[in-house]
Amino acid sequence: MAKILLVDDEEKTLKVLGRSLNMLGHRTTGISNPKTTLETIRKISPDVVIVDLMMPHVGGMELLGKVKEKNADLPVIVLTGYGTVKTAVEAMKKGAFDYITKPYDIDEVDLIIKRALEQRELFIENKMLRETVLQQSAFSGIVTQDKAMKKLLGQVQTLANTESTVLVTGESGTGKELIAKALHAAGNRQSKPFITIDCGGLPETILDSEVFGHVKGAFTGAYSDKKGYLEIAEGGTVFFDEIGELPFVLQRKLLRVTQEKEFSRVGDTKTKKADIRIIAATNRDLKEEVKRGRFREDLFYRLNVISLHVPPLRNRPQDIPLLVNYFLSKFNARFEKRVTKIDEEAISTAMTYAWPGNVRELKNTIERIVAFKEGNAVSINDFPDEIQGLALNGSNLLPPFKEFKEETLGTFTKEYVLMLLTVFNGNVSKAAAKAQLDRGNFRKLLKRFEISAADYRK
Structure with missing residues (x-):
């Protein structure tokens, strides 16, 4: 049923009400110090x-305001004596869900809780929708509170209405295409086509024809003229x-488009003008690709006139709850679930x-969770094994003390031995003496870490 927090300075009320609600299947936590309410929540x-x-010290009305300020979606029911019903009604005007008068009827209390x-x-459902952007907006699907x-x-x-070429960088799955679509949809080209070209998805010859088009007879099977994506x-x-996967031959043709805003169809000598804006994205380090000769400098x-970087999801964990709610709402609609x-x-x-696969x-x-889910609540058991394996406090990321100690000590020892050999130019006797070890034990360390003293001799 429900997880209920009871706040009352009278211990007797906490025990009686808590026991009654527990018997109805609810789980209750009672606190008699109202100052700890927010922390307990x-x-x-x-x-x-x-x-x-x-209540003394912190009144229920004051506490109501603090709770609703921090947790707008959390229902607060006020408990009041018969003579303070007017105050309870005032509390409802300030955000309380309902009120219960003492002495109370436990069945009536249960009904109010269910409502x-x-x-x-x-x-929460409405909040999911508010936290997502409107589906018709330029930033459709981009859900974030990250700075x-x-x-x-x-x-x-700012860049939407400029004609500047933009390079969007970021790991796979971070949403680079969403950024590109936002640049298009927020700008003055929004009523015109937005065409995505997967540079690594097609063989070079087919990609050439798909991007630039071709004329009849340009190659076997070219039975008629065809417009390309441009x-x-x-x-x-x-x-x-x-873009980092674009074949080198086609990079030269694209360079012409970026420089002159013109191109030619495959098999054609005529030049066509290209009134387009170019946006590119990559998960590669293009500077490194240039050094390796795989990408034209x-x-x-x-392309890198203006660069925008999309951070990986691990760098913005506060977005995960928002994204989870957004996707729950999306797939609930698709699978007709709640x-x-x-x-x-x-x-x-x-x-x-x-x-690692980001958003x-x-x-x-x-999507997989919603597709298979029978009930309406998601638990850790619904997630893949690799996520279930993570402890809530991250303790599983730390090895046992003995293992951690041995690993740390081993790393330190190896680094120390390497420093000794460097300082004494590979002289085992001097290195062992400095470490206050006999040669035999020092040589055991060299063998253990597979270190050759000869490599350090000048």
Whole structure:
């Protein structure tokens, strides 16, 4: 049922009400010091709070305001004596869900709790929708509260109406295409086509024809003229996804497009103008690719007029709860389900996972969970094994003391031996003497770490 926090300065009320609610299947936590309410809420994440209006030091009305300020979606039910019903009604105006008068009817209390839970579920569903961007907006699907991401979106807004070529960098799955689409949709080309070209998805010859088009007879099978993506995107934006995989031969042709805004179809001698904006994305280090001779330096500088970097998901863990709610809402609609809850352990563990596949991996994980989920609440057991294996406090990331001690000591010892050999130019006798070890034991260390003293002799 529900996880309920009871706040009352009278221990007797806490015990009696707590026992009654437990018998109905609820789980209760009672505190008699109202000053610890917010901290307790943070620790146990209750579904409902029941608070007495008349308490010394911190009044129920004041406490109500503090709770609602920090947890707008958390239903607060006030407990009041018969003579203070007017105050209870005032509390409802200030955000309390309902009130219970003493002496109370436990069945009536249970009914109020159930209504509070229903309201909270609806509130959370609406919050999911508010936390996502409007589907028709330029930033559709980009859900974030991260400072770096917000700065990035600000840059996108600033660059949207410029004609500058933009290079979007970032690991696979971070959402580089979403950034490219936002640049297009927020700019003055939004009513024109946005064409994505997967630079690594097609063989060179086919990609050449798909991008630039071809004329009849250009090659076997070219039975008629065909427009390429550059012509189809006229007036709009062409997004070259994973530009680092573009074949070297086609890099030269793309360079011409970036320099002169013109191109020729395959098999044609005529030149066509290209009224397009070019955006490219890569998960590679293009500077390194240039050094290795795999990417044209002149094209790199043409594309890298303005660079935008999308941070990996592991660098913005605070976005994970938002993204989880966003994807739950999305896949609930697709699968016609109502998976609306995810427990604290699952969220906390998801926030400690590195997500090597970034947002795409998280999206796929939530899709799989919703597809198979029978109930409406997600727990840590619904996640893949590699995520379940993470302890909530990250303790599994630390080895046992003995193992950690041996590993650390081994690393230190090896580094110390290497320093000795470097200082004494590979002279084992001098190195052993400095370490205050006999030669035999020092040689055992060399053997253990597979170190050759001869490598350090000049």
